[in-house]
Amino acid sequence: MKLYLDPGHGGNDPGAQGNGLSEKNITLDIAQRIRSILVSDYRNVDVRLSRSSDSSKSLQQRTNEANDWGADYFLSIHCNAFNGNARGYEDYIHSNLSDSSKTAGYRNVLHAEIIKVNQLSNRGKKKANFHVLRESTMSAMLSENGFIDNQQDAALMRTASWRQRVAQGHVNGLVKAFNLQRKEEGNGSDDQLFKVIAGSFKSKANAEQRVEALKKKGINSYVDSLTLSGELWFRVQAGAFSKRSNAENQLNQVKKAGIPDAYIISDS
Template sequence: MKLYLDPGHGGSDPGAQGNGLREKDIVLDIALRIRSILVNHYENVEVRMSRTSDISKSLAERTNEANTWNADYFLSIHANAFNGTARGYEDYIHSSLSDSSTTAQYRDHMHAEITKVNQLPNRGKKKANFHVLRETTMPALLTENGFIDNPEDAALMKDSTWRQQVAQGHVNGLANAFNLQRKPNDSVTYKVIAGSFTSRENAEKRVAYLNSRNIESFISTTTVSGETRYRVQAGAFSSRENAEKRLQEVKNAGIEDAFILSDNNSTQDDQGQVQSGYSIVGQTFQSPEQMDQYVKEINPNAIKLGYYYLTFGDYYGIRGDVAFAQAIHETNFFRFTGVVQPSQNNFAGIGATDSDNPGASFATPRDGVLAHIQHLFAYASTEPLPDKYPLVDPRFNLVNRGSATTWTALNGKWAVPGDNYGQLILEIYDRMIQSTIAKLENIREELEES
């Protein structure tokens, strides 16, 4: 597949501006990430970009290049602006095309995957007479990734993790639309992070302490919500099991806020796609307050469910906090922008297929979470269901018991085709962990400075 990738604007044309950001910078960063993921992790993909730096380029030059190159797809990345109050994601194909056209079908894949992960209100699929859609001889799509003049959208744009997630959403859509195949032996590294600090001095103190306990570590830098953080890394492993052993050593040394970060070796540091086969069965690490606080940062009106995910997760031996991340993915941060409605209390999309079949309904939020955990238990275990609570999952007995013991094994089972379903859940979980760690470190540093 030959992709012509077009970061909008550039050079003397900054594009939309707002909240200290310029569209040309944001979209270039996202496009470069798209190219990196595709080239490093997918077979038989060629990517040509209209620009890879801050240069001026006319619209005609862009479409002429794509046409001369005989690209299979033209993808133009943009950000929006209006009056400071508008929010959300939307995408465009040319106004002359029908909803059944090949271009529209490709767009359906793109739209579905991008809106799963971008944390933005979905403004829908649209059509327009834009030059890059009209003058291209191949299917073309223009995506508008949030409103740069809106404070909420801009806060997301400033976060490198969000930009990576948006890039991954575009790649997931391309992979589905063009049936792209991942490269064999696409390896994963599990990093043990023993602290994340805004102060390099505090990070150096942590390294010295770990070294005194015969645990080698070093400092790496990353950006979280536009802020430079100094991470103390205490090892990197190709095996999750070995990483968990090191994690326990670090915690035994008194570092309770250590965590594992899953990172694909070929992507940028601390921004890789999660490929972990992390077990569904296991301990819940996040507290109810931490889970609820994370989701309310994105959706202040989200229902509080952390207590139920911890309680039922612990009882059934299911990782309740990862299940909570799955619920976030299924409901778009409990905004219910898909076919399932809030009144159904169906946080896992159990039985939902389309607007004609929105799936199961549960009497209370508590029952909805219980059904979710029971459904995971059915996939992850062949043991009889413990009988403390009644069976409320209507599809428990339809599951091939024990057929998915890891989150990535849910791909193609819980969601169809769902090639990256488990990976997306784990990416949300990693972001939730990172958010918690950042808050804990900020509190610790405030106490040390007071």
């Protein structure tokens, strides 16, 4: 299954803004998490991001790239804005499509799975004449994950654990819609590592405090740095394992130590 995954906006187009947040950063983070889960956990999935950094890309470039690649599905990730009072989640397929179309069927599955986990009110399944829905030659959906100008929705967007849940909801929908199969233990390449991440911080001092807190609980970890959307982040890594089952055991220990938003990434 070839998924073209499109984090909305980017570069000189910040998208919606509110409460100190920019849509382009939220969408990129969620999309990268979706890709990480799919590539780490599922077989026969090829994921291409329209952008993997804070870069500009036109709508035409995005759909042309997906069409030329021969993607099986186009998934565009967005956040909403309106008047500061509106809240919730909604998603879109193209306005010309019937409710019995294959695209609508895929969307129904994704919608149900995303709503289960995203802690947002359900604004429903909608249709629109958006470029990415109209010009993509494969089935396509655009998800609007909360209102960035609403204080309650924005408070969720700020937390890594919420963005991870939203990503997992999208993955759960894709898994059901396209019958994706989990990788079996040991299916990864010899140099594939499953890393347990126990927090990401803009402040190195805060990351070091997390390391000390884990050490008191008997868990060794260290601070690693990475650049996301042009910003430097300090990530706390609490182990790297060649077997996912061992990483999951460590993840459980980290969560028991009081880090509920810890998660696993795969590097190969």
